Amino acid sequence: MNSQAPKFSSIVLAGGRSARMGRPKAALRFGEATMLERVVAELARASAEIVIVAAPESAADPIALPSAARIIRDERAFEGPALALARGLDSIENDAAFACSCDLPLIDSRVASALVARLGGYDAVIPIIDEIPQPLHAAYHRRCAGAMRDLAQSGNRLTSIGERVRSISVYPAELAGIGTGLLSFTNVNTPEDYSSALARVLCNKGN
Numbered sequence: 001m002n003s004q005a006p007k008f009s010s011i012v013l014a015g016g017r018s019a020r021m022g023r024p025k026a027a028l029r030f031g032e033a034t035m036l037e038r039v040v041a042e043l044a045r046a047s048a049e050i051v052i053v054a055a056p057e058s059a060a061d062p063i064a065l066p067s068a069a070r071i072i073r074d075e076r077a078f079e080g081p082a083l084a085l086a087r088g089l090d091s092i093e094n095d096a097a098f099a100c101s102c103d104l105p106l107i108d109s110r111v112a113s114a115l116v117a118r119l120g121g122y123d124a125v126i127p128i129i130d131e132i133p134q135p136l137h138a139a140y141h142r143r144c145a146g147a148m149r150d151l152a153q154s155g156n157r158l159t160s161i162g163e164r165v166r167s168i169s170v171y172p173a174e175l176a177g178i179g180t181g182l183l184s185f186t187n188v189n190t191p192e193d194y195s196s197a198l199a200r201v202l203c204n205k206g207n
Contacts, residue, residue, distance in 0.1 A: 005117035008096040010047040011088035012039055013081055013136065015055040015074045026054075026102040028194060033064070035188065036102045040069050046109040047098065051091050053084045081136060081158050086148035089140060101136040105197050106186040110179030115139040115170065123147075123165035129172060129185055133159045137185055 014026040014036050026036035033041065040050055041064075050069035055077050065071075072091055074084055085099055096119050098112040116139040118125040125139040135158045147164045162169070175181050188194050 005046070005113040006096050006119070007048045007094055008046075008098060008113075008116045008139075009092035009094045010043040010050045010112065011085065011092065011097050011099040012036070012043070012050060012052045012102050013084045013088070013100070014052055014102040015077070015079075015084055025188060028188070030105050030198065035105050037064055038105050039100065039102055039107055040065065042107050042109050043098070043100075043112060044068055044109075046113045049093055051088050052102075053088045080152055082148045082152035082161070085136075085140075085158070086145040086152070089142045089145035089148065092142055095142050097140050097142060099136060099138055099140055101187075103188045104137065104184070104186065105188060106180065106183045106200060107137075108179035108181075108184040111137075111175060111181070111184040112139075114175070114178045118168060118170065121166075122168050124162060124167040125170055126162045126167055127170045127172075127175065127185070129182065133162055133169075134185060135159055135161050 026034060028035045030038050040052065043050055044066040047068065052069060052071045054071050054073055056073050072087060074087065088099065089097060096116050098116050100107060115125045115127070119139050119141060123141050123144050127134040127137060144165050147161065151158065151161055151164060172182055186197055188197050
């Protein structure tokens, strides 16, 4: 996975319920930044633009945004990731996009770029980690927006999007040597996940 990524946009979903965390994950602090701000700042290293898809009204909106970033709103709260991602794909300026959730505080823009570089003529590049598709740490062509809406209307999970578009899977062995590799997929869903991710950040600062 060493080909050059085309100019691409990034889409960050920040409108979820955060039910298992018990409070908005996007607003959790990581040092001087929130988790959402941290994700956006990292993706700004490689993305031509960043679109944040947030809830209609959100207390978790970032305080500091790079100039390439902007916020759009879900039409209704908690419509689900497929519709939010479709909205993001409809709004981007580039054909290629990296899409993720806001709860990936260790995300690595080098991994994002490598996934986008694999798009070529495909509609989607979806990593498979522990045999589970990772559609919210994946690359998409903007033409996937219609398939995302169809997926939402049919009530199917976003993990099945690879079956509805022309997709290619990427496995851990292909990602291990890129940036921080699989650490980029570290997901924060619970207070325990949050504590663990914070510990990793502090450990990296100490090294």
